[in-house]
Amino acid sequence: MLLEPERYEHYEDLFYHFEATRREFIKVVGGGIVVLCLCGDALAQGRGGRGSGGAASQDLGAWLHIGEDGVATVYTGKVELGQNIRTSLAQAVAEELRVPPKSVQLVMGDTDLVPFDMGTFGSLTTPTMSPQLRRAAASAREMLLDLAAEQWKVERISLVVAEGKVTHAATNRSLTFGQLTRGQKLMRTIGGDIPLTPVDQWKIAGKSLRKVSGTEVVTGQHRHASDIKRPGMMYGKVLRPPSFGATLSSANLSAAEAMGAIALRDGDFVGVAATSDHLASQAFQAIDAKWQSSQQSSSSGELFDHLKKSATQAQVPGRAPGTSLGDADSRVRLEQGITSADLKLEQTYTVAYIAHAPLEPRAAVAEWNGDKLTVWTGTQRPFGVRGELAQAFRISEERVRVIAPDTGGGYGGKQTGEAAIEAARLAKASGKPVKVVWTREEEFSWAYFRPAGVIEVRSGVMKDGTLTAWEFHNYNSGASGIRTPYNIPNQKIQFHQTQSPLRQGSYRALAATANHFARETHLDELAQAVKIDPVQFRLKNLTDERQRAVLEAAAERFQWGKRKKGKDEGFGIACGNEKNSVVATCARIKIERPSGRVRVLHVVTAFECGAIINPDHLRNQIEGCTVMGLGGALFEAVEFENGKISNPRFSKYRVPRFSDTPHIETVLLDRKDLPSAGAGETPMVVVAPAIGNALFDATGVRLRSMPLAPKGMVA
Amino acid sequence: MAETRGAQPAISGARAEVVELRVNGIRHSVHTSPERSLLSVLREDLDLTGAKYGCGEGQCGACTVLVDGQPVRSCITRVSAVARKKITTIEGLAKNGRLHPVQEAFLEVDVMQCGYCTPGMILSAVALLKKHPHPSDEEIERSMEGNVCRCGTYPRIRAALRIAAQKMELLSKEGGHAAGT
The missing domain is CATH 3.10.20.30 (Beta-grasp domain)
Structure with a gap:
């Protein structure tokens, strides 16, 4: 698998120091068995890693410990944000250890306890972390067999591992993991060459296991970062500029201080901390500040012009066959491909900025003990936030500990550590632990957004439906999912960076949603132009068997071509691939009269991501992707004017709710012969074009801007 | 300026x-x-x-x-x-160590992704089922519309409501201590 750097994912160099950590780790866990797992994955190798000096200097990906009590604990830098990875990683480990999943514990996202990890993004946990943990568990199982064989003086082959025990059937003896590890101090370092249980023999992985922390969640016992409380903790609030780019002229803090709050100005940072949230709010209100607003004042109205005009450079994503590298030859061929076509089509598509709006806003609790800083915060990149904190306070990373409790949603939006730095600054000023929880308005205004974009497509097609040429330019939204899966002989595909007026960053599936929206809408327009059924049109130009399989599976379940349309109803289909998985979605929509409200009635999504680890949780991700994708498709958009977000509240920014939710059917294609890919992102990439194509089917109106119908279809 | x-x-x-x-x-x-x-x-x-x-x-x-x-x-x-x-x-909500039927149903349907909306969803569902023991889809929409699940688990919450409704009916038939709040 080739992993491309994506400009909107935050990357960071690996810097973990293996030898020092190994010693510290052994001190922490005490006796038992430890398996240290080196990064054997494509990511580490592709990035140079530290692999050149042999195994001893390679980076650790994860480790597993079986204590003298027999409890298996996995230490990983990945975090849980609702993708239910805590559950599927526990399954993968339990499978290889031959223990019930509930006897596997996971320590996640605590930078003092787990090996360095770049972060939880890009659907990478399942393809990279899961195999590492499986190898660690398989290796630990073999060590336990060795211990039993030695103790009983029997052949290893005569032993069986099951249910947390090693058994010698011939003599009817068995020992629990705890009995075997007692008094041991064994450590093994493994690479990528440990044999794993074949997928078709899985007994625990591959099954639907319920969320491992479910009971804590339904009883309100789970503590998110915003629920953490520390002795003597104070409550912090931070002053925001009145508009983007505004600079602070003056701040009078005396009234806030007179109330008994700690008030602080440090450069443009102004904040208060107080012993209660109420006093903090009052002190915050009492700050008298003057700002100088920035001259640059952009608005959502002129956004797309601005993006086109400020485009700087073109990037060609990789070297897909037929993809133009900008040389004269290929340009000539592209033009020939267009000229020789029976029909030519040129269209422009746009996508708006949208907000992640995780239900738990950014939140952090920071505590200094001498010169050591500990921060609890909901983040996708605990080590990244540790780096931000170290930099902000000019201390070494060893003095910073970041703990990321299972978090209330991220969707790509929690890769940065703003609240962590703010809480730590106020904690430093007050000498007490401080909690900062962003308001919804702050989260909408001062987090970052899914990039807006303009996409221009020019294409040629023969009357029989054969695609002859494809030119595709994406301005600003990104390069993910930009390549076409269709067989087109002459292609030019480019991504152009621009000056984004708003702070933008990662969002679930990155630009794959925008690029699939443009491509699959355009495909539908071409199919319509040559009067060929949209499914047949796609199949005619597709040879990739995985892509064809999901397209056919979705069409079949939806009864494409057989289903009868009701009044004001429309059907649409779209397909695509990203992050090593393939997806196709069919949508049935209805326009309600006279309101014009668009109802998505029924969605069928067929998805294939290699070998499935937890079918029900996979379905849950597909359902969630469908609902979230529907919001961006139909009505979500960040509006801004004069450097201010105009709709920074749930009462103004519409998110999908119960009444927006269609009947969702999922078709899972389980390819046990393929490695498991991540699945929390790709199922959303063709929701928007499927809905848009269905809207065209219902009304004859082609919509080329996401959101498609924020105010309904009144035409 | x-x-x-x-x-x-x-x-x-x-x-x-x-x-x-x-x-x-x-x-x-x-x-x-x-x-x-x-x-x-x-x-x-x-x-x-x-x-x-x-x-x-x-x-x-x-x-x-x-x-x-x-x-x-x-x-x-x-x-x-x-x-x-x-x-x-x-x-x-749980009484004497026994989860409320709505909590049980959330676990059985395996509703949760991030779980941040879950407590509010469960309590809204408890109130709904008290008023409408067998709510229609429209009644669910009407009374749960104000609860956002950003992970989009609405279909599962709906399914959990149906299961909880059955559980509560069974409990009340048994004359047991049906989920009073």
Whole structure:
């Protein structure tokens, strides 16, 4: 698998120091068995890693410990944000250890306890972390067999591992993991060459296991970062500029201080901390500040012009066959491909900025003990936030500990550590632990957004439906999912960076949603132009068997071509691939009269991501992707004017709710012969074009801007 | 261009008083400004963090608690307004170690992704089922529309509501202690 750097994912160099950590780790866990797992994955190798000096200097990906009590604990830098990875990683480990999943514990996202990890993004946990943990568990199982064989003086082959025990059937003896590890101090370092249980023999992985922390969640016992409380903790609030780019002229803090709050100005940072949230709010209100607003004042109205005009450079994503590298030859061929076509089509598509709006806003609790800083915060990149904190306070990373409790949603939006730095600054000023929880308005205004974009497509097609040429330019939204899966002989595909007026960053599936929206809408327009059924049109130009399989599976379940349309109803289909998985979605929509409200009635999504680890949780991700994708498709958009977000509240920014939710059917294609890919992102990439194509089917109106119908279809 | 954000008057009635709260069957005398939100008092004074902050304007339902059996947005409810009323939070829903049927149903359907909306969803569902023991899809939409699940698990919440309705019917037929709140 080739992993491309994506400009909107935050990357960071690996810097973990293996030898020092190994010693510290052994001190922490005490006796038992430890398996240290080196990064054997494509990511580490592709990035140079530290692999050149042999195994001893390679980076650790994860480790597993079986204590003298027999409890298996996995230490990983990945975090849980609702993708239910805590559950599927526990399954993968339990499978290889031959223990019930509930006897596997996971320590996640605590930078003092787990090996360095770049972060939880890009659907990478399942393809990279899961195999590492499986190898660690398989290796630990073999060590336990060795211990039993030695103790009983029997052949290893005569032993069986099951249910947390090693058994010698011939003599009817068995020992629990705890009995075997007692008094041991064994450590093994493994690479990528440990044999794993074949997928078709899985007994625990591959099954639907319920969320491992479910009971804590339904009883309100789970503590998110915003629920953490520390002795003597104070409550912090931070002053925001009145508009983007505004600079602070003056701040009078005396009234806030007179109330008994700690008030602080440090450069443009102004904040208060107080012993209660109420006093903090009052002190915050009492700050008298003057700002100088920035001259640059952009608005959502002129956004797309601005993006086109400020485009700087073109990037060609990789070297897909037929993809133009900008040389004269290929340009000539592209033009020939267009000229020789029976029909030519040129269209422009746009996508708006949208907000992640995780239900738990950014939140952090920071505590200094001498010169050591500990921060609890909901983040996708605990080590990244540790780096931000170290930099902000000019201390070494060893003095910073970041703990990321299972978090209330991220969707790509929690890769940065703003609240962590703010809480730590106020904690430093007050000498007490401080909690900062962003308001919804702050989260909408001062987090970052899914990039807006303009996409221009020019294409040629023969009357029989054969695609002859494809030119595709994406301005600003990104390069993910930009390549076409269709067989087109002459292609030019480019991504152009621009000056984004708003702070933008990662969002679930990155630009794959925008690029699939443009491509699959355009495909539908071409199919319509040559009067060929949209499914047949796609199949005619597709040879990739995985892509064809999901397209056919979705069409079949939806009864494409057989289903009868009701009044004001429309059907649409779209397909695509990203992050090593393939997806196709069919949508049935209805326009309600006279309101014009668009109802998505029924969605069928067929998805294939290699070998499935937890079918029900996979379905849950597909359902969630469908609902979230529907919001961006139909009505979500960040509006801004004069450097201010105009709709920074749930009462103004519409998110999908119960009444927006269609009947969702999922078709899972389980390819046990393929490695498991991540699945929390790709199922959303063709929701928007499927809905848009269905809207065209219902009304004859082609919509080329996401959101498609924020105010309904009144035409 | 200069912009001024002048000091705003302190919130009125800031003087603390004692407010009597009855939460999950326990009486608390809370020394607080009566203007504070019920959500703040529950979370910060009583350390009942199951009710979550999501929007501060009663638009997302993450802060939902039951007051005399009715679902209330605790983020926009003044603490003094619920003095001496019967308040149930997610922490008090299970009785004698037995989960409420709605909690059981959420686990059985395996609803949760991030789980941040879950306490508010469960309490809203409890109130709905009390009023409509077998709600139609429209009734579910109408009464749950104010609860946001950003992970998009609505189809599962709907399924869990159906299962919970059956469980509660069974319990009431058995004459058992059906989920009173």
